[in-house]
Amino acid sequence: MAATPPAAAIASPLSSFTIRSPIPYLSSFPNPRNSSLSAAHSAPSPSHPNPKPPTSTLPSPTTSTPKKTGVSVLGNDVYVMDSKVKRMSAFGKVKKEKTKDGFEERVVQVRRVTKAVKGGKQLHFRAIVVVGDKQGRVGVGVGKAKEVIDAVQKSATNARRNIIAIPMTKYLTFPHRSEGDYGAATVMLRPAAPGTGVIAGGAVRIVLEMAGVENALGKQLGSKNALNNARATVVAVQKMKQFREFAEERGIPMEELWR
Numbered sequence: 001m002a003a004t005p006p007a008a009a010i011a012s013p014l015s016s017f018t019i020r021s022p023i024p025y026l027s028s029f030p031n032p033r034n035s036s037l038s039a040a041h042s043a044p045s046p047s048h049p050n051p052k053p054p055t056s057t058l059p060s061p062t063t064s065t066p067k068k069t070g071v072s073v074l075g076n077d078v079y080v081m082d083s084k085v086k087r088m089s090a091f092g093k094v095k096k097e098k099t100k101d102g103f104e105e106r107v108v109q110v111r112r113v114t115k116a117v118k119g120g121k122q123l124h125f126r127a128i129v130v131v132g133d134k135q136g137r138v139g140v141g142v143g144k145a146k147e148v149i150d151a152v153q154k155s156a157t158n159a160r161r162n163i164i165a166i167p168m169t170k171y172l173t174f175p176h177r178s179e180g181d182y183g184a185a186t187v188m189l190r191p192a193a194p195g196t197g198v199i200a201g202g203a204v205r206i207v208l209e210m211a212g213v214e215n216a217l218g219k220q221l222g223s224k225n226a227l228n229n230a231r232a233t234v235v236a237v238q239k240m241k242q243f244r245e246f247a248e249e250r251g252i253p254m255e256e257l258w259r
Contacts, residue, residue: 066210088091103131103139105156107211108203109226110148127151128203128227132210138237139163140207140230164234167242172214180236184227189236190217203230211237 094255108128113124124144129152132138140180145151167175174191187204192215200210200218203226208216220229247254 010071011198015190046186055192085259087226101160102133103157103160104127104134104151104210105131106206106208107152108230110151113144124154125151127155128230129155129159130203130206130210131156131163132207132212134210134212136166136168136212137163138166138211140227140234142227161235164238166211166213166237167188167240168213172212173216174213175240178236180232180234180239182232182235183225183228185232186227187229187232187236188221189233192217200225206230206234207233 001132002020054108093185106129108130110127113126115124116255124146125148126142126144127148128140128142130138130140139162141155141157141162143151143154143156143158144184145154153179169175170189171194173194174189177188177190179186179188189204194215195217196217198205198213198216198218200208200216201219202220202224204218204220208218218233243257247257
């Protein structure tokens with residue numbers, strides 16, 4: 001019976017094959033089994049005091065595709081493109097900032113109004129807002145919405161679309177008397193001496209104060225509706241003219257008006 005050769009003498013048919021990775025640079029990574037051998041080869045030899053650093057076989061960064069960092073171009077602030085919108089809380093609520101155009105807002109009235117529809121009644125809110133810069137410009141607006149805040153914002157936007165200029169003298173009063181009608185409301189305006197103040201009530205007073213008038217007399221005649229009286233005040237103011245405008249229409253100098 002022939003002697004069986006030892007296991008070490010038997011050569012495996014797969015020992016002569018080398019497994020290569022389909023990705024070029026994966027084959028350049030060291031084998032953890034041969035880490036001790038690679039460390040021994042990479043260690044500097046005593047006969048060579050200045051050994052050359054090992055060359056890397058990884059592909060050059062110019063030929064590799066850029067990596068995606070996952071960082072947005074706009075950053076973490078999703079509202080960076082809209083300067084008028086800011087985040088208020090972590091629940092996703094956003095609130096528009098007030099427009100900084102020099103105009104102040106004052107709410108005249110907020111009422112609940114209903115609309116009869118097929119399924120019943122719809123409840124809305126109507127807001128009347130007066131805006132002005134207290135330098136001779138004022139506007140009256142009205143808006144409706146299901147929420148009070150939305151109604152006020154809509155009415156303020158509507159008021160900014162209806163800005164008018166009020167003629168005033170150096171004493172911050174009217175140049176002459178005037179009257180205005182809107183619907184069933186009639187408003188009477190009169191100039192006043194310095195130090196008198198604004199003697200008026202309701203929506204008329206708010207319109208004059210937001211316009212910057214400091215000395216004037218006002219009276220509501222007829223209806224007491226706040227919206228109609230505010231618009232009647234605007235109509236009365238639009239009828240006023242400065243002294244130089246009268247002089248130009250008559251073709252005479254301003255000094256002739258006082259004779």
